[in-house]
Every structure is written in C-alpha cells, then in structure tokens.
Amino acid sequence: MAVILQVDFPxxxxxxxxxxxxxxxxxxxINHEDGMLWKIWTENKDTQEAGGIYLFDTASHAEQYLKMHAARL
Known part of the structure; x- marks a missing residue:
C-alpha cells in the first residue's frame, strides 16, 4: 500500500x-531513496516555508525517509 508523507519546514x-x-x-x-515513487516540492515565500509531498511504496520506507530528513533539517 502506497503512503503519502508531507513535510513542511521554515x-x-x-x-x-x-x-x-x-x-x-x-x-x-532523493529520487534514489528506498521506496520513493514521486515527490512534489512546495514553497511559500510569503510565509518563509518550504516542504514536500512524497509518495512511498510502504509506510516503512516513508518512516525511514522522515527520520533521515528530520535529521538533515
């Protein structure tokens, strides 16, 4: 089952x-992350935010990416 992950950050x-x-x-x-199917990056200059909406093939891969991405931020 595919899983959508949304991440926003200042x-x-x-x-x-x-x-x-x-x-x-x-x-x-990011295209080479385990289980990555697609991504859409978001940005809002007015609110000084960026982020992304990601589709992974499994919840496990989404959680793995989120842990890595949170550490990077």
Missing part, C-alpha cells in the same frame, strides 16, 4: 527558479 530561501537550481542535486538524490 526557510529563508532561496525560492522560485533559484531554489530549483540550488537544490537540483538534492532532488536527484
């Missing part, structure tokens, strides 16, 4: 095209 940017360019290597590495 950030001061960059946003928009600058964010896309700056985080391209990170985006590519």
């Amino acid at each position: 950030t001061q940017g960059p946003f928009g095209t600058e964010m896309s360019k700056a985080f391209q290597p990170l985006a590519e590495s």
